[in-house]
Amino acid sequence: MKQPLVEIKDLNVHFEVRDGTVKAIQGASFDIIRGQTTGIIGESGCGKSITAKAIMQMIPRPGKIVKGEILYHFRDKLNPSQEEIINITELDPDGTRIRKIRGGEIGMIFQEPMSSLTPVYTAGYQIGEALNLHRLVPQKVGDQMDTAIMEYRNVTKQEAREIAIDMLQKVGLPKPHERVDSYPHQLSGGQRQRVMIAIALSCDPVMLIADEPTTALDVSIEAQILDLMRDLQEREDMAIMFITHNLGVVAEMAEDIIVMYMGKQVERASSLKVFYEAKHPYTRALLESIPHVGKRDRARLASIKGMVPSPFELPSGCVFHTRCPSFMPGKCDVIEPTWQEIEEDHWVSCLLYEEV
Amino acid sequence: MGNQRGINQIDPSDNFDEIEPVGKVKGKEDQLSQAYWSLVWWKFKKNKLAIVGALIIFLFYTVCGVFPEFFSPYLLNYQSDYLEARPQPLTFKKPDGSFSLRPAVKGLDQELDLITRQRTWVVNEERIYPISFFVKGQPYKLLGFIPSNIHLFGIDTEKYPEGTAFLFGTDRVGRDLLSRILYGGRLSLLLGLIGQALTLILGLVLGAISGYYGGVVDIIVQRLTEFVGAFPDIPLFMALAAAIPVKWSPIIVYFMLTLILVFIRWGGLARQVRGLILSLREREYVLAALSSGANARRIMFRHLIPGTISHVIVIATLMIPGMILSETALSWLGLGLRPPLTSWGVLLQEVSSVRVIRFAPWQLITVPFIIVVVLGFNMLGDGLRDALDPYGGR
Numbered sequence: 001m002k003q004p005l006v007e008i009k010d011l012n013v014h015f016e017v018r019d020g021t022v023k024a025i026q027g028a029s030f031d032i033i034r035g036q037t038t039g040i041i042g043e044s045g046c047g048k049s050i051t052a053k054a055i056m057q058m059i060p061r062p063g064k065i066v067k068g069e070i071l072y073h074f075r076d077k078l079n080p081s082q083e084e085i086i087n088i089t090e091l092d093p094d095g096t097r098i099r100k101i102r103g104g105e106i107g108m109i110f111q112e113p114m115s116s117l118t119p120v121y122t123a124g125y126q127i128g129e130a131l132n133l134h135r136l137v138p139q140k141v142g143d144q145m146d147t148a149i150m151e152y153r154n155v156t157k158q159e160a161r162e163i164a165i166d167m168l169q170k171v172g173l174p175k176p177h178e179r180v181d182s183y184p185h186q187l188s189g190g191q192r193q194r195v196m197i198a199i200a201l202s203c204d205p206v207m208l209i210a211d212e213p214t215t216a217l218d219v220s221i222e223a224q225i226l227d228l229m230r231d232l233q234e235r236e237d238m239a240i241m242f243i244t245h246n247l248g249v250v251a252e253m254a255e256d257i258i259v260m261y262m263g264k265q266v267e268r269a270s271s272l273k274v275f276y277e278a279k280h281p282y283t284r285a286l287l288e289s290i291p292h293v294g295k296r297d298r299a300r301l302a303s304i305k306g307m308v309p310s311p312f313e314l315p316s317g318c319v320f321h322t323r324c325p326s327f328m329p330g331k332c333d334v335i336e337p338t339w340q341e342i343e344e345d346h347w348v349s350c351l352l353y354e355e356v
Numbered sequence: 357m358g359n360q361r362g363i364n365q366i367d368p369s370d371n372f373d374e375i376e377p378v379g380k381v382k383g384k385e386d387q388l389s390q391a392y393w394s395l396v397w398w399k400f401k402k403n404k405l406a407i408v409g410a411l412i413i414f415l416f417y418t419v420c421g422v423f424p425e426f427f428s429p430y431l432l433n434y435q436s437d438y439l440e441a442r443p444q445p446l447t448f449k450k451p452d453g454s455f456s457l458r459p460a461v462k463g464l465d466q467e468l469d470l471i472t473r474q475r476t477w478v479v480n481e482e483r484i485y486p487i488s489f490f491v492k493g494q495p496y497k498l499l500g501f502i503p504s505n506i507h508l509f510g511i512d513t514e515k516y517p518e519g520t521a522f523l524f525g526t527d528r529v530g531r532d533l534l535s536r537i538l539y540g541g542r543l544s545l546l547l548g549l550i551g552q553a554l555t556l557i558l559g560l561v562l563g564a565i566s567g568y569y570g571g572v573v574d575i576i577v578q579r580l581t582e583f584v585g586a587f588p589d590i591p592l593f594m595a596l597a598a599a600i601p602v603k604w605s606p607i608i609v610y611f612m613l614t615l616i617l618v619f620i621r622w623g624g625l626a627r628q629v630r631g632l633i634l635s636l637r638e639r640e641y642v643l644a645a646l647s648s649g650a651n652a653r654r655i656m657f658r659h660l661i662p663g664t665i666s667h668v669i670v671i672a673t674l675m676i677p678g679m680i681l682s683e684t685a686l687s688w689l690g691l692g693l694r695p696p697l698t699s700w701g702v703l704l705q706e707v708s709s710v711r712v713i714r715f716a717p718w719q720l721i722t723v724p725f726i727i728v729v730v731l732g733f734n735m736l737g738d739g740l741r742d743a744l745d746p747y748g749g750r
Binding site for chain 1: 639640641643644645646647648649650651652654658659662663
């Protein structure tokens with residue numbers, strides 16, 4: 001049973017800069033499924049991180065959501081049978097509602113664990129900060145007949161400290177009761193990323209956005225962090241939006257993969273299908289450009305020809321046609337492909353699979 | 357399923373190796389977190405000038421700022437019969453003329469100079485008054501509420517009812533100059549401290565807002581600092597000081613003067629803070645705080661301003677002497693504090709005539725005190741600047 005958690009519909013984000021308008025995202029539409037890992041891959045600047053920030057309503061200036069909506073299926077944690085649909089794009093970026101969602105409903109971890117923690121506070125303090133904002137503790141205030149009247153209060157400092165220690169233990173930090181008082185500079189990169197994950201998970205989010213969480217870490221730590229995230233996901237039943245440009249990592253993590261190019265999704269399928277039956281020429285080109293161990297012929301590593309087009313002058317028709325190996329003149333540079341399901345659960349936007 | 361999730365439910369089967377009882381392990385963590393400050397202290401200690409500066413500042417704030425009543429031999433406004441008496445010389449003799457380790461002062465006699473028709477004070481080598489320590493003298497209230505009459509030093513008036521101890525001489529109406537300098541230091545030094553604290557608050561808040569929000573807010577705040585900074589100081593002081601009604605009680609005048617000084621001087625600090633915030637707000641931890649739902653106020657005051665503190669401490673320390681000098685200058689011009697308030701500026705104003713400099717030059721003794729305090733602050737500030745960046749060169 002696939003229940004959507006976040007539906008992104010025809011999202012367009014533009015940056016008005018001096019030299020013109022950068023269309024960072026143009027018409028992205030996809031769903032994040034409850035309790036499932038969705039990988040988003042694509043090269044640098046294709047709009048992966050901007051999509052993530054759009055979900056948090058945190059697009060940096062001068063960016064703006066010009067079109068589209070992001071529907072968040074909100075379920076009250078205390079009363080999960082009711083579902084309310086919130087359009088995040090309509091929320092005030094500084095409002096109370098979005099601040100409840102940030103951290104409380106959707107946690108986020110970043111690429112740079114080195115600089116993502118404020119240097120002047122201990123790990124425990126920074127976890128406690130998030131707890132203080134979002135965590136509510138049920139409290140029985142009395143009985144009415146045989147049903148208890150419950151109220152919710154914020155966590156106290158002592159509770160926050162205990163939860164912080166629990167969280168640090170959960171993310172596998174050794175000696176959590178000592179580490180809780182460590183400052184960021186006393187922790188290694190992997191430990192800091194664990195603290196970041198602890199902060200993101202401390203308020204029990206239903207979704208975690210991981211924006212290249214392991215790019216800055218070395219491979220053995222990377223593997224540990226990925227294992228940890230998978231473990232925690234299973235335990236907490238939480239959706240993960242995993243952004244990366246590392247195809248190996250995404251293959252390991254994600255159930256569904258969305259491939260983005262120039263602010264548009266070009267292919268979406270389960271990770272097996274993306275890796276073994278890729279349909280879109282861009283996806284195929286990406287897969288071919290992975291070096292293979294043991295392939296000892298003299299062939300040069302395949303690369304995608306040409307350059308990413310300037311964001312100010314996007315190509316007409318299909319944005320990938322300037323670099324596409326299966327370019328069909330007269331079609332690809334004129335007609336914009338539509339997003340369609342060509343097999344069950346396999347979506348592509350490419351004219352090769354369209355009757356035009 | 358949703359409400360089943362909960363991080364309170366820690367799975368006991370988690371096999372983390374080193375699970376120890378939850379609780380604070382003292383000592384070890386203190387060592388860890390004190391690394392930066394111990395480095396700072398270590399570097400500060402090596403700087404002799406900075407230590408001297410810190411001692412000077414500490415001494416002045418203890419003696420003048422907190423306990424002038426105890427350290428001065430007379431009360432602030434005690435008027436003796438010795439008008440414009442010269443400083444009484446120190447000697448190490450007993451009244452009978454034999455040597456003693458206990459310091460003593462020689463008495464003064466008034467004489468009429470027959471040529472200039474001027475009354476002057478001459479030292480009488482015969483009259484010798486030993487100085488007693490922790491002596492009972494004029495009653496006062498320590499810190500404003502502890503009644504006492506013990507002074508650090510003075511003449512035991514029971515034994516020597518005639519005796520006086522004017523180490524720095526007296527002023528036009530016969531008040532002990534040393535006592536007045538100690539009391540005057542209280543107002544001057546505290547004005548520096550209070551004023552700087554207010555400047556700090558104003559500068560930090562406006563600088564942080566300006567740097568964090570940017571855009572229109574930034575433009576408004578920056579133009580405001582430029583406007584205040586571009587204003588000619590002295591005329592503005594005169595206008596503002598003239599706006600203080602004469603009828604106001606001295607203490608309100610004092611705080612108004614402090615506020616005026618703060619108003620003139622907050623701009624520089626605000627600009628420096630803005631610059632620091634501009635660079636800090638691009639750090640990822642700001643994004644991280646935002647993504648966990650922190651609001652702008654929290655990000656500014658909890659995450660950004662602490663990062664600027666080591667820089668701000670230095671600027672603030674180096675700005676205090678400017679504050680003290682401004683008070684002195686303004687009071688000297690007659691725009692600042694006025695008698696009966698006594699500050700260093702007021703003391704200087706009392707000697708601002710050729711007659712005093714010609715016939716009672718000892719009244720200028722206030723000036724070295726001001727110079728020493730200003731130098732002390734500068735040495736301390738320089739030392740702090742080097743020490744607070746323990747990883748830097750030099």
